[in-house]
Amino acid sequence: MTVPTVEPSDETLAAHAAAGDTSAFETIVTRYQARVFRLACRLTSETDASDVLQETFLQIYRHLPSFRGDSQFGTWVYRIAVNAALMHRRAARRRPADSLEMFLPQFDGDGTHAATPAELRVVSQADEQLDREAVAAKARDAIARLPDIYRDAFVLRDLEEMPTARVAQMLGVDPAAVRQRVHRARLMLRGYLSHLLGEKR
Amino acid sequence: MTRVVCESGVELLIDYLEGVLPADVNAALEAHVAGCERCAAFVASYQATPRILRDATTMTLPPDIEASLRAFLRARTDAFQN
Numbered sequence: 001m002t003v004p005t006v007e008p009s010d011e012t013l014a015a016h017a018a019a020g021d022t023s024a025f026e027t028i029v030t031r032y033q034a035r036v037f038r039l040a041c042r043l044t045s046e047t048d049a050s051d052v053l054q055e056t057f058l059q060i061y062r063h064l065p066s067f068r069g070d071s072q073f074g075t076w077v078y079r080i081a082v083n084a085a086l087m088h089r090r091a092a093r094r095r096p097a098d099s100l101e102m103f104l105p106q107f108d109g110d111g112t113h114a115a116t117p118a119e120l121r122v123v124s125q126a127d128e129q130l131d132r133e134a135v136a137a138k139a140r141d142a143i144a145r146l147p148d149i150y151r152d153a154f155v156l157r158d159l160e161e162m163p164t165a166r167v168a169q170m171l172g173v174d175p176a177a178v179r180q181r182v183h184r185a186r187l188m189l190r191g192y193l194s195h196l197l198g199e200k201r
Numbered sequence: 202m203t204r205v206v207c208e209s210g211v212e213l214l215i216d217y218l219e220g221v222l223p224a225d226v227n228a229a230l231e232a233h234v235a236g237c238e239r240c241a242a243f244v245a246s247y248q249a250t251p252r253i254l255r256d257a258t259t260m261t262l263p264p265d266i267e268a269s270l271r272a273f274l275r276a277r278t279d280a281f282q283n
Contacts, residue, residue, distance in 0.1 A: 111206035113239040123246035136257035158251035183215040
């Protein structure tokens with residue numbers, strides 16, 4: 001007779017790891033490494049993501065004994081990863097990026113969209129593009145060109161798909177501010193994609 | 202009655218999609234978009250944007266970076282010693 005193996009919960013692993021069980025910590029690393037790496041790429045760059053990944057798990061190892069279980073373990077891990085990424089970015093001193101402001105939507109004097117429906121629709125037809133990898137590479141570059149406060153909110157809300165309230169908590173601002181920042185990021189990125197995919201401006 | 206044009210409608214979009222608009226503003230926005238081909242096209246592309254960026258940034262962890270992580274933790278913690 002085979003006994004079905006039940007994967008231990010994050011919280012169980014965290015308790016064991018905090019008590020000095022290194023194999024429990026190793027399982028935590030294996031479980032979260034890909035997600036932390038992806039988040040680090042989105043908040044920093046593929047070049048910097050490796051450092052952020054290492055720093056995150058070192059912090060987790062050191063602070064596990066103080067994890068109280070009053071937040072979900074996954075949220076706690078994310079918070080450490082976000083902090084590590086933001087610290088890294090601050091230390092790295094970014095080169096000034098070309099602004100994406102020019103890609104904000106344009107309106108006529110009476111507040112009507114200046115572009116035609118066909119032009120405005122282009123981004124929603126991106127899947128029909130032949131060269132999707134080229135578009136993807138430029139899209140990654142565009143995220144890095146967003147002003148930091150828009151980028152952070154957009155990455156957490158739209159790319160990591162966290163609820164607005166949790167993003168607000170993590171960034172220390174209110175939900176209305178998160179929505180405003182995510183909105184600005186979406187407008188700039190939509191316009192940028194639109195430009196890439198051929199909307200005439 | 203709230204009057205919505207394309208420009209003011211765009212500024213309401215995220216609150217609309219997150220369901221936090223007051224009912225009258227919500228109705229005014231829906232009425233405008235229903236009668237405006239440009240806004241319908243804009244909303245479709247606005248909603249497509251996060252998905253495109255998400256797909257473009259779904260990186261997988263390269264084996265060499267995973268190996269460096271383990272070497273790093275082996276040197277600084279009691280984990281990954283075997």
